[in-house]
Amino acid sequence: MKPRRIKTALAATALFGLALTGMAIADPVDDKLVIDGVEIKTTAEAPAHLDGALPELISGWHFRDTETRAMQADDFDNPGMIFVDRGLDTWNAVDGTEGKSCASCHEGPESMAGLRPVIPRVDAETGKLMNIEAYVNNCRTTRMGAEAWNPKGGDMTDMMALISLQSRGELVNVAIDGPAAPFYELGKEIYYTRYGQLELSCANCHEDNNGNYIRSDHLSQGHTNGFPLYRLKDAGLVTAQGRFVGCVRDTRAETFAIGSDEFNALELYVASRGNGLAVEGVGVRH
Amino acid sequence: MADNVKPRVKVPKSAKAGEAIVLKTLISHPMESGQRKDKEGAVIPRSIINRFTCDFNGKNVIDATLEPAISTNPYIEFEAVVPEAGEFKFTWYDDDGSVYEESKSIEIA
Numbered sequence: 506m507k508p509r510r511i512k513t514a515l516a517a518t519a520l521f522g523l524a525l526t527g528m529a530i531a532d533p534v535d536d537k538l539v540i541d542g543v544e545i546k547t548t549a550e551a552p553a554h555l556d557g558a559l560p561e562l563i564s565g566w567h568f569r570d571t572e573t574r575a576m577q578a579d580d581f582d583n584p585g586m587i588f589v590d591r592g593l594d595t596w597n598a599v600d601g602t603e604g605k606s607c608a609s610c611h612e613g614p615e616s617m618a619g620l621r622p623v624i625p626r627v628d629a630e631t632g633k634l635m636n637i638e639a640y641v642n643n644c645r646t647t648r649m650g651a652e653a654w655n656p657k658g659g660d661m662t663d664m665m666a667l668i669s670l671q672s673r674g675e676l677v678n679v680a681i682d683g684p685a686a687p688f689y690e691l692g693k694e695i696y697y698t699r700y701g702q703l704e705l706s707c708a709n710c711h712e713d714n715n716g717n718y719i720r721s722d723h724l725s726q727g728h729t730n731g732f733p734l735y736r737l738k739d740a741g742l743v744t745a746q747g748r749f750v751g752c753v754r755d756t757r758a759e760t761f762a763i764g765s766d767e768f769n770a771l772e773l774y775v776a777s778r779g780n781g782l783a784v785e786g787v788g789v790r791h
Numbered sequence: 792m793a794d795n796v797k798p799r800v801k802v803p804k805s806a807k808a809g810e811a812i813v814l815k816t817l818i819s820h821p822m823e824s825g826q827r828k829d830k831e832g833a834v835i836p837r838s839i840i841n842r843f844t845c846d847f848n849g850k851n852v853i854d855a856t857l858e859p860a861i862s863t864n865p866y867i868e869f870e871a872v873v874p875e876a877g878e879f880k881f882t883w884y885d886d887d888g889s890v891y892e893e894s895k896s897i898e899i900a
Contacts, residue, residue, distance in 0.1 A: 581801040584864055587819045591797045659795060740863035 532716045533567035533725075538785075540578055545674055549781035554681060558712055562782050565725035568715075569790055573737065577789040585666060585735030585787030588659075588742050592667030595660055601651030607664075610648065614667050621672035621784050625773045627684040634688045634769045637665050638744070656763050662742040665733045666787045673786035677730050679776045692774025695767055701756030707775070710752075722791075728779035729772065731788025738791060745772055796820050800881050802895040806873045814845065817866045818883050818891065824859040842884040843867055848877035873897060 538545040547564035551557070566574060576582045596607045596614055611617070625636040635643070641664055642653040654661040681689040696707045710719060711727030718724070732745040743751075746763045749771060753760040761767040801815040818840060825837025839859055845852040852871045871879075876899045883891040 581799070581815050581817070584817065584866070587797055587799050587817055587864065590799060591795055591819065594797070663795075 533563050533723075534571075534574070536567060536574060538564075538566055538574070538578060540580060540673070543674060545785060546676065546781075546783040547785075549676075552777070552780040555778060558708075559726060559778070562728065562779060563715075563726055564728060564779075564782050564785065565731055565790060566785065566788060568723040568725040573789055573791050577785070583735065583787060583789055584737075584740075585733075585742060585789060588663045588666045588735075589670050589787060591659075592663035592665075595663055596667060601645065601649035603648065603650040605649045607644070610644075614671055617668045618671040619675065621669045622675045622677045623679055625688075625769060625776065626680060627688070632684065634685070634766075634773060636746075636769060636772055637668055638746075638764065639769075641665075641668075657744055657747045659741075662733050662744060665744060666742055669733060669784060670786035672784045674783050677776060677779050677782050677784060679773060679780060681773070681777045685773065688770045688773050689777060691767070692770035692772070692777075695771045696774055699756075700753055701758030703756045705756040707752070707771075726778075727775065728782055729776050730779045730782040731785040731790065734785070734788035734790055736790055742787070745775070796885070796889070796891055798881065798883060798891050798893045800879075800893050800895055802879055802897055805898040805900040808874060808899050809872060811870045811872050812897075813868065813870055814879065815866070815868045816843070816845075816881055816893075817864060819864050820883075820885075822859070822861055822863050822865060826859065838886050840865060840883045841886055844882045844884075845869070845871070846880045846882075847871060847873070848875070852879070873899070875899060 538547050547566050549562040551559045551562055566577060576584070580586050593614065599606045599609075607614075620640075621637070624640075625634050627633070628635045633639070638654075638656040638661055641661065642656070645651040646653050654664075679685075699706045699709070707727060710724050715724050715726045729745040732748070733742045735741070736743045744763075746768050749768050750760045750763060761771075796819060798818045799816070803812050806812045820840050821838065822840065823835055823838040825834065825839075827835050829835055837859060839861070840857050843853070843855045843857060843865075853869050855867065857865060876897065878894050878896045880894045881892065885891070
């Protein structure tokens with residue numbers, strides 16, 4: 506695939522020269538994601554609140570190589586699924602002073618179905634914007650009498666993979682009005698603010714240049730529907746906020762902390778841009 | 792024992808007698824090569840899966856030596872001919888002496 510793509514690009518450049526600047530040479534691939542006979546919705550109409558910023562929503566899955574896409578289409582070949590198995594062990598393991606496991610209150614992990622598509626959300630009790638990491642740690646500290654997990658540690662990412670998988674195929678639908686509105690506005694402001702010595706905003710890459718290459722990698726639209734996902738480069742699971750750190754760092758900026766108000770708001774805003782795409786459970790990207 | 796090691800295997804539920812079937816195995820393991828150094832410059836000791844075997848009804852199917860260059864979470868895929876119904880037994884041997892086992896039975900269709 507790759508050599509051909511380069512050849513095409515060179516030929517095109519020879520023909521049209523600089524007229525091609527800005528034209529996408531790494532367009533998303535037209536393909537369907539089918540896992541165990543069930544089709545996962547990887548393209549969708551852009552939600553109204555985006556106001557035309559994206560013509561159509563396209564999952565990051567379409568921007569990856571044939572081999573990587575095939576890996577995600579098979580639950581054994583998807584290396585992320587082993588972390589789901591590990592998460593299931595943790596789900597049933599008693600921890601903390603109260604002698605409880607996740608299963609003591611929630612029974613099977615199926616009870617988590619429907620949670621991932623609406624996260625992050627403003628919690629009705631606390632009024633705080635909560636993501637899965639926050640809910641899990643809240644349970645651990647207040648109900649189990651256990652220590653909070655590192656939000657990007659293995660125990661947490663395993664658990665997030667398990668919880669996300671329960672909602673695979675359900676469409677992302679985070680609320681952006683009512684109590685979520687101020688977080689949405691803050692997230693949007695961060696999304697369009699240029700950070701770092703390279704002075705790049707999220708939008709510069711993922712809105713203006715998706716479909717183009719950034720060095721050797723395709724830029725996607727930057728949706729979060731596949732997270733937590735298995736990144737081949739890291740040989741492990743990466744969370745949305747973990748990816749935010751990577752992106753902001755790459756602009757040569759000091760990043761916000763994982764779990765900070767800024768990144769929580771950004772997580773909500775970015776999720777809302779993908780309202781309508783299906784949760785992929787555990788995605789695979791390179 | 793390395794933390795959180797978890798094996799995973801995929802074996803068809805049934806096969807025709809004499810048919811070659813594809814077996815897929817994966818184990819979560821850091822596969823620390825022994826050539827990296829930590830922040831203080833000290834060598835991080837080697838900790839890898841060094842051997843993988845698969846037996847069918849007590850008869851060896853594959854016996855592989857794994858080397859430090861094999862990456863994290865080693866994935867091994869191979870074929871085996873199934874002469875009769877029985878059980879595949881998979882075994883991974885860790886540098887630290889731990890042994891991880893998994894087994895799957897298969898029927899003749």
